[in-house]
Amino acid sequence: MYxxxxxxxxxxxxxxxxxxxxxxxxAVIVGCLTALIIHTTSKGLIEDYMALFGAKVYINPNSxxxxxxxxxxxxxxxxxxxxxxxxxxxxxxxxADLSCQVPSVSDTLLGLGELSGGTAxxxxxxxxxxxKFPTMNVKGYTxxxxxxxxxxxxxxLIEGRFPVKDNECIVSEDFxxxxxxxLGEIIELAQGxxxxxxxxxxxxxxxxxxxxxxxxxxxxxxxxxNVRNDIITNYHxxxxxxxxxxxxxxxxxxxKSPELxxxxxxxxxxxxxxxxxxxxxxxxxxxxxxxxIKGMGSITLTFMIILLTLGVLIVAILAAVAIRERKFExxxxxxxxxxxxxxxxxxxxxxxxxxxxxLAVAIGIVLIITQPISDxxxxxxxxxxxxxxxxxxxxxxxxxxxxxxxxxxxxxxQVVINMQAVVMxxxxxxxxxxxxxxxxIAQITKYEPIKILTERN
Amino acid sequence: MxxxxxxxxxxxxxxxxxxVLKGVNVVFESSLIYTIIGKSGSGKSxxxxxxxxxxxxxxxxxxxLGTDMRELDRDNYRARNIGVVFQSYNLINNxxxxxxxxxxxxxxxxxxxxxxxxxxxxxxxIGIDFETAxxxxxxxxxxxxxxxxxxxxxxxNPDIVIADxxxxxxxxxxxxxxxxxxxxxxxxxxxxxxxxxxSDKITNIGDKVYRINDGRLSxxxxxx
Ligand SMILES: Nc1ncnc2c1ncn2[C@@H]1O[C@H](COP(=O)(O)OP(=O)(O)O)[C@@H](O)[C@H]1O
Ligand SMILES: [Mg+2]
Numbered sequence: 001m002y003x004x005x006x007x008x009x010x011x012x013x014x015x016x017x018x019x020x021x022x023x024x025x026x027a028v029i030v031g032c033l034t035a036l037i038i039h040t041t042s043k044g045l046i047e048d049y050m051a052l053f054g055a056k057v058y059i060n061p062n063s064x065x066x067x068x069x070x071x072x073x074x075x076x077x078x079x080x081x082x083x084x085x086x087x088x089x090x091x092x093x094x095x096a097d098l099s100c101q102v103p104s105v106s107d108t109l110l111g112l113g114e115l116s117g118g119t120a121x122x123x124x125x126x127x128x129x130x131x132k133f134p135t136m137n138v139k140g141y142t143x144x145x146x147x148x149x150x151x152x153x154x155x156x157l158i159e160g161r162f163p164v165k166d167n168e169c170i171v172s173e174d175f176x177x178x179x180x181x182x183l184g185e186i187i188e189l190a191q192g193x194x195x196x197x198x199x200x201x202x203x204x205x206x207x208x209x210x211x212x213x214x215x216x217x218x219x220x221x222x223x224x225x226n227v228r229n230d231i232i233t234n235y236h237x238x239x240x241x242x243x244x245x246x247x248x249x250x251x252x253x254x255x256k257s258p259e260l261x262x263x264x265x266x267x268x269x270x271x272x273x274x275x276x277x278x279x280x281x282x283x284x285x286x287x288x289x290x291x292x293i294k295g296m297g298s299i300t301l302t303f304m305i306i307l308l309t310l311g312v313l314i315v316a317i318l319a320a321v322a323i324r325e326r327k328f329e330x331x332x333x334x335x336x337x338x339x340x341x342x343x344x345x346x347x348x349x350x351x352x353x354x355x356x357x358x359l360a361v362a363i364g365i366v367l368i369i370t371q372p373i374s375d376x377x378x379x380x381x382x383x384x385x386x387x388x389x390x391x392x393x394x395x396x397x398x399x400x401x402x403x404x405x406x407x408x409x410x411x412x413x414q415v416v417i418n419m420q421a422v423v424m425x426x427x428x429x430x431x432x433x434x435x436x437x438x439x440x441i442a443q444i445t446k447y448e449p450i451k452i453l454t455e456r457n
Numbered sequence: 458m459x460x461x462x463x464x465x466x467x468x469x470x471x472x473x474x475x476x477v478l479k480g481v482n483v484v485f486e487s488s489l490i491y492t493i494i495g496k497s498g499s500g501k502s503x504x505x506x507x508x509x510x511x512x513x514x515x516x517x518x519x520x521x522l523g524t525d526m527r528e529l530d531r532d533n534y535r536a537r538n539i540g541v542v543f544q545s546y547n548l549i550n551n552x553x554x555x556x557x558x559x560x561x562x563x564x565x566x567x568x569x570x571x572x573x574x575x576x577x578x579x580x581x582x583i584g585i586d587f588e589t590a591x592x593x594x595x596x597x598x599x600x601x602x603x604x605x606x607x608x609x610x611x612x613x614n615p616d617i618v619i620a621d622x623x624x625x626x627x628x629x630x631x632x633x634x635x636x637x638x639x640x641x642x643x644x645x646x647x648x649x650x651x652x653x654x655x656s657d658k659i660t661n662i663g664d665k666v667y668r669i670n671d672g673r674l675s676x677x678x679x680x681x
Binding site for chain 1 (some may be wrong): 470471502506509511512513532533534535536537541543547548549550551552556560561563564565609
């Protein structure tokens with residue numbers, strides 16, 4: 001007991017040196033704790049995103065192959081409905097979102113932008129019959145209500161309901177006004193590109209639309225790509241309507257876990273999915289989200305390792321200096337009969353007292369500074385990763401169809417001070433201080449006191 | 458049984474070229490003052506260090522109550538059985554006088570309840586007042602440090618008290634006081650007191666006087 005009290009007094013007796021030691025320790029601990037907390041937080045975030053977006057699988061046409069093969073028989077690159085059906089039953093899946101877009105024409109309906117933009121340009125793909133240039137798009141979704149635009153409030157139902165049965169549809173308010181539509185009305189459409197294939201849809205709802213067109217404003221955009229001309233129906237209806245038309249389909253399947261991707265792809269190929277379709281996780285979104293956080297994780301880890309190494313070095317040097325300065329004192333207490341282990345215990349106590357005080361102060365500081373530092377680093381990481389985003393813009397023509405390419409990079413990372421990080425770093429610090437003081441102690445206590453005392457005199 | 462017995466003790470410092478003690482034979486008993494006189498460098502401090510068990514003899518034997526020092530728990534022996542007044546005081550400089558004394562008591566495992574009180578009283582009897590006792594050792598004069606060293610040596614009530622040139626830094630009045638105190642220790646409190654000195658004046662208080670010359674001890678003239 002007296003050893004501990006004496007150690008406590010010694011900490012105060014050597015206050016000058018101990019304050020220096022404490023400042024260095026404090027810097028190391030604060031730095032490491034901050035880094036570790038940011039590191040573990042970002043690791044946790046990566047895992048969350050992995051689970052969320054890594055689990056979402058798309059089946060999209062391989063765009064490079066589509067262009068090469070556009071001259072071929074279109075059936076070859078269209079996934080069979082049976083493939084989708086077979087996949088929907090897969091044991092790997094939690095669910096599926098399928099979509100199908102059919103560029104369409106109508107004798108009775110106008111598309112927004114049809115009058116202002118160049119329209120009615122006759123084209124003859126595949127050497128077939130001349131048809132009108134499409135002025136509207138029939139878009140079918142497995143779950144129309146689950147479209148991000150509806151969920152995020154860019155679109156919203158203002159009248160009626162979502163399509164439930166086959167051959168029901170909803171259209172935008174602008175489209176309704178242009179064509180003077182009302183609920184329950186049957187609209188007549190035809191497939192735009194290849195052959196005459198009429199479709200009758202019952203209008204069951206209208207929605208407001210705040211989404212922006214890719215090219216030009218909502219009113220001015222050419223009819224064929226004007227999102228106000230979307231006629232939203234269920235997947236089955238659109239798919240039947242499309243039949244043999246070369247079109248863009250997307251299929252998003254939700255895996256029970258990301259590791260099941262390859263099992264799932266094998267099932268898809270076995271079910272007859274052509275290699276003209278890619279089975280992928282949404283990599284760009286994944287990278288956009290995970291890369292900045294990953295960057296932060298590794299920055300902080302490197303920082304921590306450097307700091308810790310430096311810290312240990314400095315603490316060890318200080319400990320060695322301190323021990324040398326106190327060699328005589330140790331000789332005296334040994335001469336008075338204090339045992340080696342008691343001397344060692346006293347010195348370890350001193351180190352521990354300083355370290356524990358530093359830890360307590362450090363944790364307090366960390367509580368205050370970690371969040372601002374994390375925010376700062378994240379902003380920097382996001383700006384580093386920014387240019388990569390543009391690459392995803394190329395397929396924007398069909399952006400409206402991609403059910404949800406919405407994995408946003410985090411603009412905020414809520415740092416949680418996890419006890420594990422605190423406990424870990426505390427233990428590491430205590431251990432390091434313990435070891436560095438033991439090294440000095442081992443040196444000093446191996447001598448008989450006579451040596452220490454006569455050396456001084 | 459004799460208290461301490463040195464039998465043909467030879468000592469050479471670690472890394473030293475020659476033996477500093479060259480076969481010392483001597484016996485120490487309770488209730489007597491022993492003085493050891495010799496020139497500077499003759500080996501007085503070395504001999505006392507071995508008696509204080511700060512190291513063991515290179516050759517030969519030192520026994521305390523019949524037990525070889527090599528087998529003894531020398532830490533315990535230093536803490537409880539012997540009190541040492543060092544030539545160079547060997548106090549801890551950034552401790553106060555009282556802290557030095559109390560630390561020694563703590564190390565010895567003394568069962569005195571109020572150690573601080575006891576230490577103040579001890580310092581008082583040896584001429585260190587309360588105010589001085591609370592000063593750091595660095596702020597004490599040589600004479601004051603010497604007194605604190607004596608108080609520390611006595612604080613755990615040892616059987617043997619050794620003093621290495623204890624009066625070297627003291628004026629003659631103080632020297633007399635201190636020597637009188639050693640006299641009481643040996644003859645009233647039955648301690649074995651061993652004093653090393655190079656001054657003839659001190660040899661006068663010795664019940665037994667030894668001369669040391671180049672590491673060899675010989676019995677000198679005894680006054681009484
Ligand atoms: N630590 C040491 N290492 C080697 N030789 C030493 C050491 N301390 C003292 N000596 C030598 O031992 C001899 C005796 O020294 P010491 O016992 O201090 O003599 P005294 O106390 O009588 O003046 C001297 O020659 C001295 O140089
Ligand atoms: Mg000497």
